[in-house]
Amino acid sequence: MKKWSTSLVMVMIAALILSACSSGGSSSSGGGSGEKVKLTFSVWGDVNAAADEVKLTEEFNKAHPNIEVKFEPIPSDGYGTKLTASLAAGQAPDVFLVGEGDYYKFVDKGVVEPLDDYLKKDTSFKLDIFQKDLIENMNIKGKQYYLPKDFNPLALWYNKRMFDEAKMEYPNDNWTWSDLTAAAKKLTKQEGGKFTQFGFNAGKWEYPIYTYLWDYGTDIANEDGTAAEGYMNGDKTVAAIEKYVAWSNGPDRVSPTPTDTQTMGGDSSMFMTDKLAMMVTGRWIKGDLDKSDVKYGSALIPKSEDGTRSSIIASAGWAVNAAGKHKQEAYELVKWLSGTEAQKLRSSNGAVLPATVKELDEVKAKEVNDKPVIEMMNFAKKPVTMRSGNGPIFVEQFTGALEKIMLNQSTVKEALDEAAKNVDSKIKK
Amino acid sequence: MRNSKSERSGYLFILPWLLGLVLFTLGPMLFSLILSFSKWDIITGIKSIEWVGLDNFKQIFHDDMFYQSLKVTFIFALVSVPLYQIVALFTAMLLNMRSRGMHVFRLVYFMPSVIPAVATSMMWIMIFNPEYGVLNRALGWFGIQGPAWLQDPHYALGALVVMGIWSVGNTIIIYLSGLQGVPEDLYEAASLDGAGIFRRFVSVTLPMISPTIFFNLVMGIIGGFQYFTEAFVMTSGGPLNSTLFYNLYLYNKAFKDYEMGYASALSWILFIIILFFTLLVVRSSSMWVYYQGDEERD
Numbered sequence: 001m002k003k004w005s006t007s008l009v010m011v012m013i014a015a016l017i018l019s020a021c022s023s024g025g026s027s028s029s030g031g032g033s034g035e036k037v038k039l040t041f042s043v044w045g046d047v048n049a050a051a052d053e054v055k056l057t058e059e060f061n062k063a064h065p066n067i068e069v070k071f072e073p074i075p076s077d078g079y080g081t082k083l084t085a086s087l088a089a090g091q092a093p094d095v096f097l098v099g100e101g102d103y104y105k106f107v108d109k110g111v112v113e114p115l116d117d118y119l120k121k122d123t124s125f126k127l128d129i130f131q132k133d134l135i136e137n138m139n140i141k142g143k144q145y146y147l148p149k150d151f152n153p154l155a156l157w158y159n160k161r162m163f164d165e166a167k168m169e170y171p172n173d174n175w176t177w178s179d180l181t182a183a184a185k186k187l188t189k190q191e192g193g194k195f196t197q198f199g200f201n202a203g204k205w206e207y208p209i210y211t212y213l214w215d216y217g218t219d220i221a222n223e224d225g226t227a228a229e230g231y232m233n234g235d236k237t238v239a240a241i242e243k244y245v246a247w248s249n250g251p252d253r254v255s256p257t258p259t260d261t262q263t264m265g266g267d268s269s270m271f272m273t274d275k276l277a278m279m280v281t282g283r284w285i286k287g288d289l290d291k292s293d294v295k296y297g298s299a300l301i302p303k304s305e306d307g308t309r310s311s312i313i314a315s316a317g318w319a320v321n322a323a324g325k326h327k328q329e330a331y332e333l334v335k336w337l338s339g340t341e342a343q344k345l346r347s348s349n350g351a352v353l354p355a356t357v358k359e360l361d362e363v364k365a366k367e368v369n370d371k372p373v374i375e376m377m378n379f380a381k382k383p384v385t386m387r388s389g390n391g392p393i394f395v396e397q398f399t400g401a402l403e404k405i406m407l408n409q410s411t412v413k414e415a416l417d418e419a420a421k422n423v424d425s426k427i428k429k
Numbered sequence: 430m431r432n433s434k435s436e437r438s439g440y441l442f443i444l445p446w447l448l449g450l451v452l453f454t455l456g457p458m459l460f461s462l463i464l465s466f467s468k469w470d471i472i473t474g475i476k477s478i479e480w481v482g483l484d485n486f487k488q489i490f491h492d493d494m495f496y497q498s499l500k501v502t503f504i505f506a507l508v509s510v511p512l513y514q515i516v517a518l519f520t521a522m523l524l525n526m527r528s529r530g531m532h533v534f535r536l537v538y539f540m541p542s543v544i545p546a547v548a549t550s551m552m553w554i555m556i557f558n559p560e561y562g563v564l565n566r567a568l569g570w571f572g573i574q575g576p577a578w579l580q581d582p583h584y585a586l587g588a589l590v591v592m593g594i595w596s597v598g599n600t601i602i603i604y605l606s607g608l609q610g611v612p613e614d615l616y617e618a619a620s621l622d623g624a625g626i627f628r629r630f631v632s633v634t635l636p637m638i639s640p641t642i643f644f645n646l647v648m649g650i651i652g653g654f655q656y657f658t659e660a661f662v663m664t665s666g667g668p669l670n671s672t673l674f675y676n677l678y679l680y681n682k683a684f685k686d687y688e689m690g691y692a693s694a695l696s697w698i699l700f701i702i703i704l705f706f707t708l709l710v711v712r713s714s715s716m717w718v719y720y721q722g723d724e725e726r727d
Contacts, residue, residue: 081684088471109472259580263560323474392686403669407582 036068037326039333041095041318043149044079052346053337060336067329087111087321094324095333097149100137100315101385107140108389113320114143118331125335129356133380138317146317147338148355150346152282153376154207154311156180156302160295162187162197162277171278171299173372177215180278180302184247184254187277195253195260201267201279202247202255204402206395207312208280209244210383211301214310216240220398221423225388228423232398233416242412245405258406271296282314283353283373298372301379311376312383315355390427397423464693471689478690485694495695497670498678501586505674506653509590514642514649517597521604522634535605542598550662553592554579582671585664589672592659600645607641608634636719643718647710654703675699 041057043050050073057071072093074082080102086092098106106112119127127135130148138146158171166186171179184199202208213219218236221228231237248255256276261267268285270276272292280301289296303309318334320327336342343354347363353370354360364374385391401419404410410418440447465486468479489495524535541549556563557578565575578588611634619629635642657676660666666673666681679699683692 084472084684084687088474090474106472109470111472259559259577262580263558263577403667407668409582409669 036066037329038068038070039095039326039329040070040072040093041333041337042072042074042079042083042093043097043316044074044076046073046075052342055345056337056342060333063336064329064332067332069333087323090323092321092323094321094326094330095337096319096321097316098146098319100313100317101391103138103146103317103386104140104389104391106319107143107145111322112145113322113324113327113330114145115147115320115331115334116144118328119144122331122335125339129340129358130338131355131357131360131377133377134313134315134355137313137315137380137382137386146319147334149316149318149338149342150352151313151315151355152284152353153313153373153380154211154280154282154301155373155376156278156280156299157271157285157289158278158297158299159271159274159276160297162274170297171302173300175299175302176305177212177302178305181247181254184278188254195256197275197277198256198260198270199254199277200247201261201270201276202244203261203267203279204258204399204406206399206402207314207383208301209241209402210381211280211310211312212244213237213240214381215302215304215308217304217308219384221384221388221390221394223387225384225390225394226427228394228397228420228427231420232394232401232423233413233420238413238416241402241405241416245402245412248406249408258403283370284314287351298369300372300376309379310381311379313377313380390423393423393426397426461693461696464690465697466694467690469689470687472687481690485691486698488691489694489698494670494673494678498673498675501671501673502654502656502675505586505590505656506650509593510646510649510653512590513593513597513600514645516594517600517645518604518642520597521601521608524601524605525608538601539598541596542602544596546596546658547662549592549596550659553595553659554663557588557592579664580668582669585668585672589656589659589663600649603645604638604641607638611637637721639718640720643710643714647707650706650710651703654699654706 043053050071053071053073057069060069061067083092083096092111098112119125127144131151134148134151135144138144138148156171160170163170168183168186171183180200187197187199188195189197210219213236216236216239218231218234218240220232220237222231247253248257248260256264256267256270261270264270264275267276267279267281268288271279272289272294274294283298301309301311318337320330320334324330338355340356340359343356343359346352347354347359350367353363353374360374364371383391384394397419401410401415404415405412464478466480466482468481468484469477520538524531524538555561559565559575559577559580562575562578564578568575576584578584615633615637616629619633624632655676656674657680660672660674660677661680664672666677675695676699679692679695682688682695
């Protein structure tokens with residue numbers, strides 16, 4: 001029996017060592033003289049959704065006889081988990097896609113290769129073909145880590161049918177937040193004590209809230225994302241959040257509460273069924289809206305009374321795996337996937353906006369619906385997740401406090417005081 | 430030594446199972462035990478595992494969310510374990526009666542247990558919908574304004590408990606087989622002695638199926654403490670962490686915050702908690718579990 005248990009322990013140790021050995025290095029192999037360099041790259045979504053990527057891969061392989069690229073899309077739901085696990089196991093793709101909320105985190109972990117050296121050597125490719133704000137977002141701590149796949153600035157989306165029915169004018173460029181509130185009031189209707197439609201969605205999602213806070217000269221964090229005290233619970237923040245939650249609170253509310261939204265099937269389906277007149281969200285919403293018969297338009301997000309206007313650019317950036325074996329080739333691939341031709345291909349059917357200046361200007365000239373969306377880029381600011389590795393701590397505490405406030409479990413001041421205290425104590429650790 | 434050859438082929442036969450156990454159960458368990466004394470964010474690979482001693486455990490005992498998840502899980506286990514056992518036993522007794530079409534009823538009660546938990550959860554989200562859900566509509570017929578079940582921190586946990594009753598089919602089946610194992614002559618004898626329905630239940634049925642109760646109780650306790658899927662799908666721990674089950678918190682730590690060491694420490698604490706309660710039941714079983722043919726007891 002004793003002998004047997006000894007051998008068991010040996011087997012276990014062997015198993016551990018084996019699993020340890022398999023880590024390190026990337027999945028790509030080969031690369032010897034005369035042999036093709038093999039690369040893989042991943043995006044979220046399925047093959048059908050990423051038909052452009054399949055096409056780009058084929059063209060890349062044709063243009064680079066010494067490189068063989070394999071495209072491996074990962075279903076959106078499991079993307080983060082799968083990518084993290086494969087990075088841990090050293091099996092991650094050579095090139096992968098990262099969302100703007102994770103830019104800082106991946107750089108912090110040291111798994112993304114800075115592209116500056118490759119860009120310097122490369123005379124045929126200049127970053128100034130891209131939108132300045134967008135490329136700036138992908139520059140972390142002074143280094144260029146990502147190149148753009150696509151992007152979505154937040155804008156105000158409105159339901160034309162509901163405005164027409166109320167005989168009201170559509171939102172325009174001069175709207176302040178007070179104009180929005182007044183319009184939302186008129187567009188909110190009750191029947192027999194029950195709400196049948198709402199004017200505006202002041203929900204829990206933090207991005208629109210950030211833009212609102214910025215308009216009123218405040219933020220949940222200091223500039224470099226190291227302190228919450230005096231920011232998350234600052235007087236200006238408390239005042240702004242009080243106004244923000246008032247929209248969705250009480251019998252005179254003009255926005256659904258989070259419970260209303262869940263009951264009525266979510267904000268975008270409320271919008272599509274003419275139960276929600278206005279919301280602040282990214283351009284990806286078009287994909288859903290175009291499937292329904294809702295008549296919609298987009299406008300600039302309202303400004304504050306002193307004229308401040310803000311937005312956020314949500315984006316997806318290509319990253320080179322820092323542990324990859326063929327980083328020069330991976331850089332070539334990233335360049336291919338983000339360059340002018342790729343931008344033209346992806347934006348040809350209007351699904352996304354091109355990230356390059358020239359092509360975007362062309363779209364702006366002819367697409368009425370996209371004009372305000374593109375213009376919102378000029379007002380883009382960086383949320384705390386894009387300024388600091390501490391971002392997730394701020395977001396967790398802030399959204400927790402919002403939930404408490406929206407469920408009337410706490411006053412705005414108390415909840416934000418507590419959240420700020422928690423953030424600061426967690427950062428100090 | 431004389432049996433060495435047959436011994437060897439014996440091991441050979443269980444080798445596939447043994448490999449599975451070592452590679453997929455014992456190995457990972459050992460690994461998580463090591464991790465529970467370390468810090469690891471997975472992303473940077475196995476080389477970044479950093480030994481921190483008891484830090485994780487020290488931190489856990491100062492973690493408000495840990496206590497919140499423990500509270501939620503204990504309340505759930507305390508209410509749901511006895512409730513499900515009583516409901517399952519009662520249903521099993523009804524299903525044990527001789528009547529036409531009993532097979533149909535048995536099928537109906539067992540069916541929910543065959544449906545995947547995620548599908549069940551999606552269905553119950555609709556049932557619990559405060560405005561359009563069947564539940565609040567039904568309550569409305571009696572003039573009761575039902576609450577926002579899953580969105581109200583006072584009701585969400587209760588809603589999950591209620592929902593769980595629907596899928597106790599497995600437990601019912603095991604009780605049913607236990608009940609069918611009770612010899613008819615015992616009931617007959619009891620009746621002749623003048624025992625009524627209640628008396629027969631207490632003096633014949635309960636002792637005779639006590640091994641089944643024991644088994645179901647142990648499984649129920651383990652299941653109660655490991656509750657996860659429904660909360661993950663339906664509430665994600667909300668509102669206000671009122672359904673933040675222990676396993677859900679553990680999952681969030683591991684796969685949202687990527688704090689593998691911390692999550693491993695949490696999982697070992699859960700292991701000890703479950704072990705404690707299981708042992709408690711096992712130890713107490715000599716007092717209330719009756720095995721037929723066990724002659725030393727009366």
